[in-house]
Amino acid sequence: MQKLKEIGKLTEQWLERLLPSEETKPETIHKAMRYSVFAGGKRLRPALCVLTYRFCGGDDDSLIFPPACGLEMIHTYSLIHDDLPAMDDDDVRRGKPTSHKVYGEAIAILAGDALHALAFELLASAGNIDVVKEVAHTIGTDGLVGGQVVDIESEGKKILEEDLLFIHRNKTAALLRTSMRVGAHLAGAEEKRMADITEYAERIGLSFQIVDDILDIKGDQELLGKPIGSDEGLDKATYPRFYGLENSYAEAQRLLNEAKEIISKYENSEFFVELADFLLDRAY
Numbered sequence: 641m642q643k644l645k646e647i648g649k650l651t652e653q654w655l656e657r658l659l660p661s662e663e664t665k666p667e668t669i670h671k672a673m674r675y676s677v678f679a680g681g682k683r684l685r686p687a688l689c690v691l692t693y694r695f696c697g698g699d700d701d702s703l704i705f706p707p708a709c710g711l712e713m714i715h716t717y718s719l720i721h722d723d724l725p726a727m728d729d730d731d732v733r734r735g736k737p738t739s740h741k742v743y744g745e746a747i748a749i750l751a752g753d754a755l756h757a758l759a760f761e762l763l764a765s766a767g768n769i770d771v772v773k774e775v776a777h778t779i780g781t782d783g784l785v786g787g788q789v790v791d792i793e794s795e796g797k798k799i800l801e802e803d804l805l806f807i808h809r810n811k812t813a814a815l816l817r818t819s820m821r822v823g824a825h826l827a828g829a830e831e832k833r834m835a836d837i838t839e840y841a842e843r844i845g846l847s848f849q850i851v852d853d854i855l856d857i858k859g860d861q862e863l864l865g866k867p868i869g870s871d872e873g874l875d876k877a878t879y880p881r882f883y884g885l886e887n888s889y890a891e892a893q894r895l896l897n898e899a900k901e902i903i904s905k906y907e908n909s910e911f912f913v914e915l916a917d918f919l920l921d922r923a924y
């Protein structure tokens with residue numbers, strides 16, 4: 641998607657400026673932070689943040705890009721920790737060896753911690769305490785951490801439908817939703833628009849993880865930048881395991897159609913409509 645690539649490029653220029661250089665002492669940690677951040681990635685969360693900000697009338701790049709980069713740092717930090725031997729124990733991410741494979745576990749943990757800290761510095765720089773609170777809430781036990789805990793505890797077990805939904809909503813959808821809400825908040829969006837953006841984002845977020853589950857079965861590992869089949873290897877709770885591939889795809893399609901319907905009544909919503917189509921049939 642052209643727009644996603646365009647904002648991705650700008651995000652990378654900002655990340656380049658906002659991350660300490662590799663020559664800054666202690667060099668190892670800055671190298672490790674940069675290694676994972678610049679390993680690739682779609683930059684979906686910062687793009688959602690920036691484009692929602694613009695969609696709601698915001699026009700100050702120097703206000704929105706630092707918090708948007710903070711969201712990408714949080715996402716990267718979650719990937720580093722998710723790949724650790726104590727969690728999913730993955731060797732490859734974004735087409736490269738994972739952080740702990742290159743820097744060892746201690747530095748990988750600290751690289752995640754340091755990205756976490758810098759992210760909040762950048763989020764706070766936008767001067768809106770509600771935004772800082774919302775992001776903190778999103779990544780805690782009522783969000784990413786909570787989803788990850790139930791994900792880990794569900795490995796190898798027969799799980800309930802409500803647990804599967806809990807994992808996907810919290811582990812993945814929450815940060816995508818909050819990325820859009822941060823953009824909307826910082827542009828001063830009014831209540832109804834904020835509510836519709838939230839409804840749209842929740843559907844995009846849940847379908848994103850459903851498609852992620854599908855790609856782990858029938859995706860191209862070259863394009864994905866990570867091996868496929870790891871969910872099955874870890875006996876993870878996924879949509880296809882619960883409902884089958886076809887029904888999972890149909891559910892993602894249903895959610896994305898609803899998302900399009902919600903957002904398309906607004907002017908200048910073309911990107912968000914196009915994004916829903918892209919996310920359904922993405923290959924990476």
Ligand code: GRG
Pocket residue numbers: 680681682683684714715717718719721722734779780784785788811812848849852924
């Ligand atoms: C508190 C941030 C934080 C983390 C601790 C480790 C953990 C709790 C949570 C893990 C959450 C996680 C890894 C969810 C998976 C989300 C997901 C679908 C990742 C892939 O996202 P893409 O496809 O990746 O956007 P790229 O590489 O394109 O950015």
